[in-house]
Amino acid sequence: MKFAAVLILTISYFSGICEAYHEDKHDLKKLHYLLEPLVCDEVTARRGENVTLPCVLRTKPSHFKVKWTKLEPTPRGVENIILITNGHAQKQYGVLGPRAHLRQKHELDVSLRLTDLELEDDGRYRCELINGIDDESVEITLRIEGVVFPYQSKHGRYKLTHAEAKQACAEQDATLATYRQLYRAWTEGLDWCNAGWLIDGTVHYPILKPRAVCGGDLEPGIRSYGPKHRTKDHFDAFCFTSATTGSVFFIDRHLNFAEAVQACKEEGASLARVGQLYSAWHFQRLDRCDGGWLQDGSVRFPITSPRKNCGGLTEPSVRSFGYPNKHHRLYGAYCYR
Numbered sequence: 001m002k003f004a005a006v007l008i009l010t011i012s013y014f015s016g017i018c019e020a021y022h023e024d025k026h027d028l029k030k031l032h033y034l035l036e037p038l039v040c041d042e043v044t045a046r047r048g049e050n051v052t053l054p055c056v057l058r059t060k061p062s063h064f065k066v067k068w069t070k071l072e073p074t075p076r077g078v079e080n081i082i083l084i085t086n087g088h089a090q091k092q093y094g095v096l097g098p099r100a101h102l103r104q105k106h107e108l109d110v111s112l113r114l115t116d117l118e119l120e121d122d123g124r125y126r127c128e129l130i131n132g133i134d135d136e137s138v139e140i141t142l143r144i145e146g147v148v149f150p151y152q153s154k155h156g157r158y159k160l161t162h163a164e165a166k167q168a169c170a171e172q173d174a175t176l177a178t179y180r181q182l183y184r185a186w187t188e189g190l191d192w193c194n195a196g197w198l199i200d201g202t203v204h205y206p207i208l209k210p211r212a213v214c215g216g217d218l219e220p221g222i223r224s225y226g227p228k229h230r231t232k233d234h235f236d237a238f239c240f241t242s243a244t245t246g247s248v249f250f251i252d253r254h255l256n257f258a259e260a261v262q263a264c265k266e267e268g269a270s271l272a273r274v275g276q277l278y279s280a281w282h283f284q285r286l287d288r289c290d291g292g293w294l295q296d297g298s299v300r301f302p303i304t305s306p307r308k309n310c311g312g313l314t315e316p317s318v319r320s321f322g323y324p325n326k327h328h329r330l331y332g333a334y335c336y337r
């Protein structure tokens with residue numbers, strides 16, 4: 001081989017934030033043409049933002065292709081190609097294709113630019129150099145910054161199949177969380193005693209303060225039920241959402257559900273979805289000690305600064321009153337616009 005086609009990962013300024021730093025990947029086989037990520041291999045951004053996944057050729061071989069694929073979370077055995085370039089032309093594929101293009105800041109730049117990020121874009125990506133003999137690749141994680149929340153059916157605890165859990169999250173402006181998202185949420189303070197589906201069909205719950213009623217006196221951690229039957233087993237859901245373009249506001253009146261719907265409408269808004277309330281709580285630090293109706297018929301309130309006489313919360317959280325009778329006029333309304 002005369003030419004040394006080498007892909008290196010450049011760390012420059014992307015709109016996302018580069019976080020993880022891996023110094024000791026001893027177990028990985030040494031690459032000849034590719035360098036290990038120099039500083040980091042994780043890029044973080046919020047829904048709606050644009051991001052660049054860096055990948056740069058060191059020298060330009062006469063014939064080569066670079067293929068970008070999304071590795072996970074997608075079904076095993078299916079290659080999820082986003083874009084292929086031969087240095088002159090580029091072709092986009094799949095659901096990500098329309099929002100993907102090469103950055104092409106310079107001749108050797110094959111970095112992938114993704115615009116208007118969606119929740120589902122979270123995951124691991126591969127930039128692969130194909131020159132016929134010594135194919136090599138680097139992998140980069142795109143982490144969508146967001147918030148995980150538990151979700152229970154209005155019919156009660158443990159009523160959702162996997163498909164229903166997925167649907168329930170979608171209706172709340174969210175996706176079923178990945179294990180990585182749940183794990184991160186746990187490190188950030190999520191403690192929840194009901195088991196919920198994750199996107200991969202496994203069921204877990206995160207515990208920070210071990211207690212007898214929540215799996216006993218084990219160490220703090222993610223309790224796992226492992227993979228469960230997607231149609232026969234029923235659990236709650238762990239949903240994931242990120243930033244929104246709109247914002248949430250509260251109407252401070254005593255309303256029944258129908259009146260709450262109307263009150264938001266009069267403000268040119270609609271009742272907020274649960275994911276939108278969590279997003280406002282997480283990203284805009286919405287703090288309100290009043291229960292308000294949401295679109296799914298639940299009543300909740302978001303607290304970022306726990307205080308006396310406010311639901312007895314000791315940690316910042318969104319508190320739920322469940323699904324009260326829709327005809328009682330006891331609550332305000334959380335609207336989204």
Ligand SMILES: *[C@@H]1O[C@H](CO)[C@@H](O)[C@H](O)[C@H]1NC(C)=O
Pocket residue numbers: 048049050115116
């Ligand atoms: C993302 O990129 C598109 C097209 O390049 C641009 O129109 C849009 O304003 C950008 N969005 C953000 C949040 O920077």
